[in-house]
Structure formats: structure tokens, C-alpha cells
Amino acid sequence: MHSLRKWIVVALGVTLASSASPALAAPKPVDVQLLSIADFHGYITPQNNAADGTIKDAQGNTLVVGGAPYLATHLSKLREGHANTVTFSNGDNFSGWPTEVSFHADEPTIEFLNKIGLDFTAVGNHELDRSLEFLRDHMGAGECFGEADVDSCFTDSDGRRFHGANFAFSTANITEKGDTRPVLEPYVIKKFRGIPVGFINLTTPTTVDGSTSYQPSLDNLPPVETADKYAAILKRRGVRAIVANVHEGGAAGADFNGCADPMNGPIWDFAKKASPDIDVIVTGHWHAYFTCSVPDPAGNPRPVVEAANHGRLINEINLKIDRRTRDVIRSATTAVNHPVTRDVTPDPVMTKLVDHWNAKQKETYAKPYGTITGDITRTRDATGQSTLGNTVADVAYFDSQQTEGGKADLAMVAVAPVKGSNSLRGDLRFAKGPNPADSDGQVLLGESWAAWGYANPVLTVSVKGSQLEQALEQQWQTQADGTVRFAPLAVSKNVRFSYSPGRPVGDRINPADVLIDGQPLDTGRTYRLAALAYTLLGADGYSAFAGYTDAVRGNRDYDAMRAYLRQGPLTPPALDRAVPLT
Known part of the structure; x- marks a missing residue:
């Protein structure tokens, strides 16, 4: 002993x-x-x-x-x-x-x-x-x-x-x-x-x-x-x-x-x-x-x-x-x-x-949260985008705009993280589900709750443009066995970026091909970024955000999604924010 x-x-x-x-x-x-x-x-x-x-x-x-x-x-x-x-x-x-x-x-x-x-x-x-x-x-x-x-x-x-x-x-x-x-x-x-x-x-x-x-x-x-x-x-x-x-x-x-x-x-x-x-x-x-x-x-x-x-x-x-x-x-x-x-x-x-x-849980689950005009799912295309991924990036961006001291320039959300938990947990379907309170296009509280989040707050932080470039590069990470893992980040609707899939890992993003509100990414500029705390702290496996400053806490993911849905019928966003270069 x-x-x-x-x-x-x-x-x-x-x-x-x-x-x-x-x-x-x-x-x-x-x-x-x-x-x-x-x-x-x-x-x-x-x-x-x-x-x-x-x-x-x-x-x-x-x-x-x-x-x-x-x-x-x-x-x-x-x-x-x-x-x-x-x-x-x-x-x-x-x-x-x-x-x-x-x-x-x-x-x-x-x-x-x-x-x-x-x-x-x-x-x-x-x-x-x-x-x-x-x-x-x-x-x-x-x-x-x-x-x-x-x-x-x-x-x-x-x-x-x-x-x-x-x-x-x-x-x-x-x-x-x-x-x-x-x-x-x-x-x-x-x-x-x-x-x-x-x-x-x-x-x-x-x-x-x-x-x-x-x-x-x-x-x-x-x-x-x-x-x-x-x-x-x-x-x-x-x-x-x-x-x-x-x-x-x-x-x-x-x-x-x-x-x-x-x-x-x-x-x-x-x-x-x-x-x-x-x-x-x-x-x-x-x-x-x-x-x-x-x-x-x-x-x-x-x-x-x-x-x-x-x-x-x-x-x-x-x-x-x-x-x-x-x-x-x-x-x-x-x-x-x-x-x-x-x-x-x-x-x-x-x-x-x-x-x-x-x-009481059954009653609360069935309360209406908002409406959608089509399926919003986790299904990713070849670029890593999904309608749910793009939606929650917009949710994070929206929440930052409503938060005193927030006002993000852009938002990023991990949709297939390198490690840790994935905040995208379920799909929002247009067709009514089995709950008697549901109807076509209706999103119930329980359905929204199960789709995205783990009680994580949206943070708005200051990062350099070079960190944003690095984060986009970290979507591709070489594993111990030599394979490359694709861990895409969803970006908010005011961002478009192109990448070169044939180039080496770590050299697939050109800052000139990253547009924020139509302007090329300036690697020397400081940007305000909205993301979940889990991601910014490196728990998802993206180290690029280390050293961020001036953090402002917004709402939890669940609450941010609810506020976003309340804005009116939500249309599945187009999958046009990430484009491969040939």
C-alpha cells in the first residue's frame, strides 16, 4: 500500500x-x-x-x-x-x-x-x-x-x-x-x-x-x-x-x-x-x-x-x-x-x-421555435459545406451583432472538427415529424435543441488576418499515418473563399481569394471573429486562434439559434461559400 x-x-x-x-x-x-x-x-x-x-x-x-x-x-x-x-x-x-x-x-x-x-x-x-x-x-x-x-x-x-x-x-x-x-x-x-x-x-x-x-x-x-x-x-x-x-x-x-x-x-x-x-x-x-x-x-x-x-x-x-x-x-x-x-x-x-x-419536458419540446422553407441538414458536399453548417455560422454572426461589444466581421463554426465534440448534432427537416404538435416547416423547441449546440457561448474576439488564413489552412491536417483529414469550417454569409486542393497541406489558401464583405483578407489587419468558445480555446483541434484578445461573451448556442429562428422563415442557405480552384 x-x-x-x-x-x-x-x-x-x-x-x-x-x-x-x-x-x-x-x-x-x-x-x-x-x-x-x-x-x-x-x-x-x-x-x-x-x-x-x-x-x-x-x-x-x-x-x-x-x-x-x-x-x-x-x-x-x-x-x-x-x-x-x-x-x-x-x-x-x-x-x-x-x-x-x-x-x-x-x-x-x-x-x-x-x-x-x-x-x-x-x-x-x-x-x-x-x-x-x-x-x-x-x-x-x-x-x-x-x-x-x-x-x-x-x-x-x-x-x-x-x-x-x-x-x-x-x-x-x-x-x-x-x-x-x-x-x-x-x-x-x-x-x-x-x-x-x-x-x-x-x-x-x-x-x-x-x-x-x-x-x-x-x-x-x-x-x-x-x-x-x-x-x-x-x-x-x-x-x-x-x-x-x-x-x-x-x-x-x-x-x-x-x-x-x-x-x-x-x-x-x-x-x-x-x-x-x-x-x-x-x-x-x-x-x-x-x-x-x-x-x-x-x-x-x-x-x-x-x-x-x-x-x-x-x-x-x-x-x-x-x-x-x-x-x-x-x-x-x-x-x-x-x-x-x-x-x-x-x-x-x-x-x-x-x-x-x-x-413538462414533453410539453416544452413541442413548443414552436420558428419555421423553415426546406431541409437544413448536416450533409456535406465535396467542399465541406452543409446547409446546417452555413446556417449556424450565420447564427453566430447574427448573435455577435446583437451583443454589446460584439459586432463581428465574420463568423466561423467547426462542422467536422479534428477532435472533440461536434456541435452539429441533428437535422431540421421541412416535413412534419412524429410529434403531434409538428407541421410542415415548423421547428419545435426540442428539434432545434437537438440540431445544434452543447450549451456553448458564442464569443466575439480579435484575431489577426493571418490567424484567419491559418485557420482556413487547418481545415486539412496531416495525420500520423500520412493521410490528410478534412475538417471543414463553415463561414458566415458575408464570406467567400477559394482553395487549391491540389497544393500541399498548409499552402492551399491564398489571402487574396478570401473575401470578407467583398474585400480580400488583409493578413496584417485585426478582425473581430465570432465562434463558439470550444473552438476558440482549441478544443476542436484548430490552434490558429490561440492568442485571441478582447473576448466578449454572447448567448449560448441554443439561445442564439432560437433568436435567429424567430427572425422569420429560414431558407436553407446556398452552398457557395467555399469554392475549389481547378
């Missing part, structure tokens, strides 16, 4: 072996139970696929897990016999992919978390997928936006309008750009029989520049230094029992109650460096699972845990706190991940909640 991990397995968990805290004769320690989930992502409905609905135990047996009704039952059972208990989340509670949740501004997740009695949550990167204002004012305070029961403030399973979270959102290291004060409360203090326990909540530093959470008006403070700062503040306030709830993860083997090499990921560096005043580290973000122990800088072991994702596991940590020192007795601390199995009676309140939102 790894020298850094000395674990004694007990019936309900893993006990840390340490000589750091001597046994106490009297008075009797205070017991405090910590129950947490991570990366729930709105998975209220029990899933039937392997990735989201199962987990393997230490013997390799497959357990069927997850779903709000079962998670609620397991939480109730775990709380039995515990007078001092706190339930919290590591973040990424919403901004998930189940449409019964995402169609409804993630409000079903808040209803669920309210009903299970969540006390607080760290802010994960996905909590900022829309904006800080959306998180604070809508999700937190229940303020409506847009049209009630269409854009937000839907009626919940109890027949009440959305009122926001009954729990706190907390982050110590997300700030306004240029500021050092966190945008939300940095920590939470809970008292048990008069003894305070402090929870410092931290957000992954990848948040501000993340592909879905991209927020150019925000900034990240470094996690270790921030944790140390607030641990010292809590200590000055008389708090000795301190938990770091860090939305940043790692991996440590395949056993959800084990800890095996290789241990990789940023959380391990945090665990080795963060203040020894911190007694427990709860993590997430990586959708991994482990119950580890890592010595703090003073050499004393402390638990480092992660409880998977999508409601598959619940982590339980039991603290014993010395009444005299008010500090955690680490040698008596236990940690265990519990699988959310479905061999228990599902909570009837949560069953009603899930049924309500799934019925």
Missing part, C-alpha cells in the same frame, strides 16, 4: 491512522456527519445507460445506481441516528444535459436540492455557464427572466412558481476582473452543540476560460493561497474544524472506496500544500471516485474524497471534534462513499418531482 495512505478498513468506512491527535479521556467528543454529492448535473431521472446509471464495486460487480428518488432515500437512511449532520454539494449541480432539466433553466435541479435539504454548495464551473447574475439572482434569489413559464420561473411539482435556492452558493476564489474580493461568500460556518465547523468553498481555476463557463468579466484566484487565507481567517474567528470543499479533482484508481496509483490530477498538489489547519478535503469536477488520505504539510493525514457524478455516490465523512480544543480528532475520522443503489424504496416526493418534470 502506498506509503502516503495508511488506511484501516472498518464496517462503515475508512479510518485514518494517525498519531497526530491523542486519545481523549473526557469530555466526550462531538460527532458531526458530513454528507456530500458532486457533479450532479441535473440527473434527477434514473438513467439506464452504463456511464450514468451504474458503478462497479471493489469486486467488479456492476451496481445499478442514481436518480433523485433513490438518492433522497439513501440520504434519509444515512442521516438516521445522527443529531449533527450537514448536507452539501461540491458544485456542478446543474447545467447538465437531461432535457427535462435543461429545457427549464435548470430549475428542476434547484427544486430537488431544496427538497433534500442541501445546506450549501460550492460554485462549480458549470454554475457559471450563463452568468454570475443568472446564478446569483435567478438560481439563488428566484428572479425571473424572459417570459415566465417559457424562459424561466416554471411551475414546480408542488404547483408553485420557482422561488430560487433555499441554500447558499459559495466560492472563495471567483472574483470580478481586477478585484480580490470573491463574488459570493467565501465560506460557510455551521455550529454543532456550540462548536463551529468552517467550510471553505473553492472553484476550479479553469472556470473563467472554460468552454461553457467562459466569463471574461470574472477572474480566478489560486486555490491553495486562497484556501490558506480563509483557513487563517476562520482560525482567527475561533473555528478549528475546517473543511475545504474544492471543485477541482483527480483520479486514484477504479475502487470508489479505494485509493490506488496512479494518483493524477490537480487536487493532489492542493492536498499536499494546503494549510494543515484544514482537516478534510472534499473534491469533484473530474467525475472520479476515491477515498484517500494524504499528509498535510505538517505530516498529518487527512481525508481527500470524491463521490463520482450524476448522483451515483454519496460521500459520508464522520468527524469527532474535541470539545476542549474544538478541533477535529483526525485519528477518529472516517470516510466512505455509498453507492446510490436502487434496491431501496424510492422517495415518493421525488418520484412525483421526476414525473412532473418529464411530463
Whole structure:
């Protein structure tokens, strides 16, 4: 067993072996139970696929897990016999992919978390997928936006309008750009029989520049230094029992109650460096699972845990706190991940909640979004163009024109990326589909949602003309086996370009043959480009955009498409924007 991990397995968990805290004769320690989930992502409905609905135990047996009704039952059972208990989340509670949740501004997740009695949550990167204002004012305070029961403030399973979270959102290291004060409360203090326990909540530093959470008006403070700062503040306030709830993860083997090499990921560096005043580290973000122990800088072991994702596991940590020192007795601390199995009676309140939102999903799917005059599909011609590809490039361009500080000169969208996810996911057909609400030419909300996007924001950035030329060259990329992969980029309707397919890779574009609003591409000029954040950050495999500046965030892809469709009947665009030279 790894020298850094000395674990004694007990019936309900893993006990840390340490000589750091001597046994106490009297008075009797205070017991405090910590129950947490991570990366729930709105998975209220029990899933039937392997990735989201199962987990393997230490013997390799497959357990069927997850779903709000079962998670609620397991939480109730775990709380039995515990007078001092706190339930919290590591973040990424919403901004998930189940449409019964995402169609409804993630409000079903808040209803669920309210009903299970969540006390607080760290802010994960996905909590900022829309904006800080959306998180604070809508999700937190229940303020409506847009049209009630269409854009937000839907009626919940109890027949009440959305009122926001009954729990706190907390982050110590997300700030306004240029500021050092966190945008939300940095920590939470809970008292048990008069003894305070402090929870410092931290957000992954990848948040501000993340592909879905991209927020150019925000900034990240470094996690270790921030944790140390607030641990010292809590200590000055008389708090000795301190938990770091860090939305940043790692991996440590395949056993959800084990800890095996290789241990990789940023959380391990945090665990080795963060203040020894911190007694427990709860993590997430990586959708991994482990119950580890890592010595703090003073050499004393402390638990480092992660409880998977999508409601598959619940982590339980039991603290014993010395009444005299008010500090955690680490040698008596236990940690265990519990699988959310479905061999228990599902909570009837949560069953009603899930049924309500799934019925609502069918209604929302069928709402009209816009109209089209012909098929708009992903089918590409020899030049790489498709009617859907050209359409979404126009959507990105349109969204930029509506965004303050946007006003792009052109837009580009990856339609067959070199790597990563393809944002073009479905076709829009003119003929009516099987949904009773559909008709010829009608685009339903669910159909639009399924055609393009993955909750990615449209960004408008400044790039050099030479970068645009390079991006067009990167449509052809030589692979390791010597073959050439064609990864076309769709361009907005104000752009035309020609290319020479017979020339070597990297030399197929002549700037004089790239026309933007009828003018040849100037490689020395700065242009404003609209594209999805995923592409601009290089996740699609196009490195040409690196070093862009002056980013302005627009709408998410789903919302941009909706606004574009609302302009009136949409005609499939001609495939005349890329022309091969003979």
C-alpha cells in the first residue's frame, strides 16, 4: 500500500491512522456527519445507460445506481441516528444535459436540492455557464427572466412558481476582473452543540476560460493561497474544524472506496500544500471516485474524497471534534462513499418531482421555435459545406451583432472538427415529424435543441488576418499515418473563399481569394471573429486562434439559434461559400 495512505478498513468506512491527535479521556467528543454529492448535473431521472446509471464495486460487480428518488432515500437512511449532520454539494449541480432539466433553466435541479435539504454548495464551473447574475439572482434569489413559464420561473411539482435556492452558493476564489474580493461568500460556518465547523468553498481555476463557463468579466484566484487565507481567517474567528470543499479533482484508481496509483490530477498538489489547519478535503469536477488520505504539510493525514457524478455516490465523512480544543480528532475520522443503489424504496416526493418534470419536458419540446422553407441538414458536399453548417455560422454572426461589444466581421463554426465534440448534432427537416404538435416547416423547441449546440457561448474576439488564413489552412491536417483529414469550417454569409486542393497541406489558401464583405483578407489587419468558445480555446483541434484578445461573451448556442429562428422563415442557405480552384 502506498506509503502516503495508511488506511484501516472498518464496517462503515475508512479510518485514518494517525498519531497526530491523542486519545481523549473526557469530555466526550462531538460527532458531526458530513454528507456530500458532486457533479450532479441535473440527473434527477434514473438513467439506464452504463456511464450514468451504474458503478462497479471493489469486486467488479456492476451496481445499478442514481436518480433523485433513490438518492433522497439513501440520504434519509444515512442521516438516521445522527443529531449533527450537514448536507452539501461540491458544485456542478446543474447545467447538465437531461432535457427535462435543461429545457427549464435548470430549475428542476434547484427544486430537488431544496427538497433534500442541501445546506450549501460550492460554485462549480458549470454554475457559471450563463452568468454570475443568472446564478446569483435567478438560481439563488428566484428572479425571473424572459417570459415566465417559457424562459424561466416554471411551475414546480408542488404547483408553485420557482422561488430560487433555499441554500447558499459559495466560492472563495471567483472574483470580478481586477478585484480580490470573491463574488459570493467565501465560506460557510455551521455550529454543532456550540462548536463551529468552517467550510471553505473553492472553484476550479479553469472556470473563467472554460468552454461553457467562459466569463471574461470574472477572474480566478489560486486555490491553495486562497484556501490558506480563509483557513487563517476562520482560525482567527475561533473555528478549528475546517473543511475545504474544492471543485477541482483527480483520479486514484477504479475502487470508489479505494485509493490506488496512479494518483493524477490537480487536487493532489492542493492536498499536499494546503494549510494543515484544514482537516478534510472534499473534491469533484473530474467525475472520479476515491477515498484517500494524504499528509498535510505538517505530516498529518487527512481525508481527500470524491463521490463520482450524476448522483451515483454519496460521500459520508464522520468527524469527532474535541470539545476542549474544538478541533477535529483526525485519528477518529472516517470516510466512505455509498453507492446510490436502487434496491431501496424510492422517495415518493421525488418520484412525483421526476414525473412532473418529464411530463413538462414533453410539453416544452413541442413548443414552436420558428419555421423553415426546406431541409437544413448536416450533409456535406465535396467542399465541406452543409446547409446546417452555413446556417449556424450565420447564427453566430447574427448573435455577435446583437451583443454589446460584439459586432463581428465574420463568423466561423467547426462542422467536422479534428477532435472533440461536434456541435452539429441533428437535422431540421421541412416535413412534419412524429410529434403531434409538428407541421410542415415548423421547428419545435426540442428539434432545434437537438440540431445544434452543447450549451456553448458564442464569443466575439480579435484575431489577426493571418490567424484567419491559418485557420482556413487547418481545415486539412496531416495525420500520423500520412493521410490528410478534412475538417471543414463553415463561414458566415458575408464570406467567400477559394482553395487549391491540389497544393500541399498548409499552402492551399491564398489571402487574396478570401473575401470578407467583398474585400480580400488583409493578413496584417485585426478582425473581430465570432465562434463558439470550444473552438476558440482549441478544443476542436484548430490552434490558429490561440492568442485571441478582447473576448466578449454572447448567448449560448441554443439561445442564439432560437433568436435567429424567430427572425422569420429560414431558407436553407446556398452552398457557395467555399469554392475549389481547378
